[in-house]
Amino acid sequence: MIRVLVVDDDFMVAKVHSGYVTRTPGCEVVGVAHTGADALRLVRELRPDLVLLDIYLPDMDGLTVLRHLRAGHDDTDVIVISAANDVDTVRGAMRGGVLHYLIKPFTYPALYDQLQHFASLHTKLGALSTAGQSDVDQVFGSRPRGSTNLPKGLTAQTAELVEQVLRASSSEDMSAAECAAVAQLSRVSARRYLEHFVDTGRAEVRLRYGGTGRPERRYRWTG
Structure with missing residues (x-):
């Protein structure tokens, strides 16, 4: 099972996203956080495989949470789910090593695709001792050819x-x-x-x- 932590300041939105995760085979919600501080605490306590991270949080923004996660050497992966669509935020998320960036509002199939993709990579990498180029390309996604x-x-x-x-x-x-x-x-x-x-x-x-x-x-x- 892919263990997912949902982070969103809006209680109803967090509930909807948690429902999306629960509906996805092979995934489960292990915790929900509504502040950046709670997100960092729950990552340390629960060790989730994946964090669905909002940008707009009441105590610190999601990019700050991401920086704390990386500075603390937490190995959890992150997908940003946010209404923030300015380029600086998108670029900051990329530099922070997020797997994907979903702009709200989005539909369940959009998140389902990302969760399934993450689950397949998680399983594949767990079974490999070394990675070939095709494996690496699948993990990092296709870059602009040419x-x-x-x-x-x-x-x-x-x-x-x-x-x-x-x-x-x-x-x-x-x-x-x-x-x-x-x-x-x-x-x-x-x-x-x-x-x-x-x-x-x-x-x-x-x-x-x-x-x-x-x-x-x-x-x-x-x-």
Whole structure:
């Protein structure tokens, strides 16, 4: 069983997320925390395999909790689940080594996919003494293939930022304008990266019709 600690300042949201975990085969909730201090205490006491970590907490933000966990050499893994969608927070979570970043609100299938992915990796790594490249790629996820050979005018750093924004939307798609707002880029710039991901098979695009004018292009990460 994957032992999960749910951290959220909102009691009802924590209850909903706990229900999601309980519904997922192979996963169980071992504790719920509503403050950063309680989260750190419960990690020490319960030693969960995974923490679902909110960013907005009453005593300290989730990134501070993450830094304390890493400084204390706690080996629990972390998935951020938060309404925080500013790029600095997303970047801070990445640097803190989180496995994934789900932006609220999200549906059960979005969390289910991440829990199942974590469970499969947890089982696989537990059975290995050494890891091959394919194992490592599965753990760390696919990076932008060909990022060192991007079209003229695109940079690897911005490509990774746009990828992270698109990944964070999980099962939801987003427009170039929405992606640009989160990544703090121009809409034209964001669309160039999104179209590059479509061209290289790492994202898909669909057209959403409504009202007058041209249909809106909606992008979703596929990896």
